[in-house]
Amino acid sequence: MNDLYAVWLVARKDLLQESRSKAVTVATLFFSAVTLVVIAFAIGQDTRLLREAAMGALWVALAFASVISAAQSYQADLEDGAFDALLTTPVPRPAVYLGKLLANWAFMVVLGLVMLPVTIVLYGAEAGPHWPWLIPTIALGTLGFALIAVLYAGLTANLRARESLLPVLMFPVVVPILLAAVRASGALVGIGDLELATGWLLLLAGFDLVYVVLCTAIYHFVVEE
Amino acid sequence: MPTDPHADPAPPPVTTPAIALRGVQRRYGRHLVLRGLDLEVAPGRVVALHGSNGAGKTTLLRLLATRLRPSAGEALVYGHDVIREGHLARGRLATIAVFGGSYGTLTARENLHLATALRGAPTDALDEALGRVGLERVADHLVRTFSSGMRKRLGLARLLLARADLWLLDEPHAALDADGQALVDTLVHEARAAGTTVLMATHETERSFDLADAVLRIDDGLLSRVDAVPT
Numbered sequence: 057m058n059d060l061y062a063v064w065l066v067a068r069k070d071l072l073q074e075s076r077s078k079a080v081t082v083a084t085l086f087f088s089a090v091t092l093v094v095i096a097f098a099i100g101q102d103t104r105l106l107r108e109a110a111m112g113a114l115w116v117a118l119a120f121a122s123v124i125s126a127a128q129s130y131q132a133d134l135e136d137g138a139f140d141a142l143l144t145t146p147v148p149r150p151a152v153y154l155g156k157l158l159a160n161w162a163f164m165v166v167l168g169l170v171m172l173p174v175t176i177v178l179y180g181a182e183a184g185p186h187w188p189w190l191i192p193t194i195a196l197g198t199l200g201f202a203l204i205a206v207l208y209a210g211l212t213a214n215l216r217a218r219e220s221l222l223p224v225l226m227f228p229v230v231v232p233i234l235l236a237a238v239r240a241s242g243a244l245v246g247i248g249d250l251e252l253a254t255g256w257l258l259l260l261a262g263f264d265l266v267y268v269v270l271c272t273a274i275y276h277f278v279v280e281e
Numbered sequence: 282m283p284t285d286p287h288a289d290p291a292p293p294p295v296t297t298p299a300i301a302l303r304g305v306q307r308r309y310g311r312h313l314v315l316r317g318l319d320l321e322v323a324p325g326r327v328v329a330l331h332g333s334n335g336a337g338k339t340t341l342l343r344l345l346a347t348r349l350r351p352s353a354g355e356a357l358v359y360g361h362d363v364i365r366e367g368h369l370a371r372g373r374l375a376t377i378a379v380f381g382g383s384y385g386t387l388t389a390r391e392n393l394h395l396a397t398a399l400r401g402a403p404t405d406a407l408d409e410a411l412g413r414v415g416l417e418r419v420a421d422h423l424v425r426t427f428s429s430g431m432r433k434r435l436g437l438a439r440l441l442l443a444r445a446d447l448w449l450l451d452e453p454h455a456a457l458d459a460d461g462q463a464l465v466d467t468l469v470h471e472a473r474a475a476g477t478t479v480l481m482a483t484h485e486t487e488r489s490f491d492l493a494d495a496v497l498r499i500d501d502g503l504l505s506r507v508d509a510v511p512t
Contacts, residue, residue: 062399069395073386076423132386136432141382141439144346145399146372281349 062147066155071162073132080128080163084121088171091117096178103180110179111241115234117175118168119201123223125160125167126205130213139213149276157206157271164198176245186248190241193253196260197237203267204229210278233267236260297360299324299447299478300345304354307340314340316502317354324359324446327469327479329489331507332499338482339379341499342449345480346376358447375400375443379452381432382439385425389416389435392424397442410438414464429456437468448472450481454488466492 074080095113099106133139142152172190176183183190208225212218240256243249300322307315314337322328332338343349344356347367356363358370376382383392393407411417414434424432433456440448453469454462462485469492472479483489489496496507 076386135385136380137378137382138384144376146368147399
């Protein structure tokens with residue numbers, strides 16, 4: 057069987073499950089919205105500070121949402137030993153990882169694109185002339201989050217303390233992604249500095265590339281017991 | 282009545298054994314569940330595995346299914362080491378878990394399509410398999426609406442479609458009604474006739490003596506052969 061077809065089958069399975077349960081959609085939408093509102097309240101009425109913090113708040117909300125999304129996708133897998141059954145098929149482990157990654161990433165991109173205008177309005181930021189570049193920024197940033205979240209969610213899926221352990225393990229590793237994504241999107245909003253943003257975007261793409269190779273290579277250790 | 286604990290339940294193999302265990306141990310923390318198992322099962326044999334709850338039956342099946350690593354020793358499926366050549370071993374085997382191993386938010390047909398396509402097996406016989414296990418009328422229902430027996434039947438359909446050389450069955454009769462249990466027996470008989478090897482962990486003592494070529498018992502992490510229904 058073609059490995060790419062296996063990737064597609066696993067991704068399709070995850071997306072089909074989510075389209076029916078809406079478990080991740082509801083949880084991440086509400087959680088992200090609440091995070092944005094709480095941070096806005098914490099900053100207060102200083103409009104300049106709100107504008108400056110807008111992209112940081114967006115990426116914090118997306119980082120937490122990626123934890124929920126990845127953890128939930130494994131919970132659905134663990135019911136009735138379905139994931140175990142899937143892992144006894146001859147599909148290579150990297151194909152399983154990439155399938156779950158693809159589904160999580162697709163979901164996170166959509167969430168990011170929904171939350172972006174909400175953030176801009178809520179924080180009084182200006183999209184600026186280079187706003188289309190925010191789309192690849194969302195795509196690359198959420199890819200980085202999904203890469204780490206799917207790996208660590210697989211590692212902690214069978215643990216009792218998974219809810220607390222997953223963010224503790226994940227967030228130190230995604231700091232470079234978070235930093236590059238905040239800087240790139242921060243450089244794009246308002247007046248906009250495309251040259252500065254491009255540098256951060258290239259760095260973001262570099263991190264993603266390193267993580268995709270690394271995570272794919274070690275995933276079989278994660279799912280072996 | 283236990284005899285030689287290292288006895289081969291099959292005649293001397295003339296080809297690569299379907300299952301070969303050499304000094305296999307499996308430890309959970311400090312607890313040694315499998316204490317050095319040696320076993321060879323020739324292709325096409327049906328072997329039943331008895332033992333009390335927690336004796337290590339499921340551990341042994343999961344180990345052969347490449348889902349657990351042996352802590353020591355070597356486990357081979359048709360000559361393929363379950364660790365070093367896990368993907369090749371998985372290509373030869375199919376499993377059915379106690380709870381069926383299906384996704385609740387997918388329909389029966391979608392579950393079968395996923396499992397069959399992931400094996401690279403043809404997906405044109407899904408309806409036939411569903412009919413065989415009595416699920417044709419609920420083929421497009423979500424599995425989360427199924428009873429545990431229906432989920433088990435779906436697992437049997439997945440087994441049929443896998444076209445594997447080795448079946449690893451964990452309590453295949455559990456949760457099934459009388460018809461379902463008879464279906465399992467029929468499928469095992471058909472598998473033997475087709476040359477498929479079957480290793481099944483079961484508490485159905487009398488039934489397994491009718492079905493199996495050899496009955497093994499696992500106690501205190503060690504295997505022994507049982508020749509007759511204990512009285």
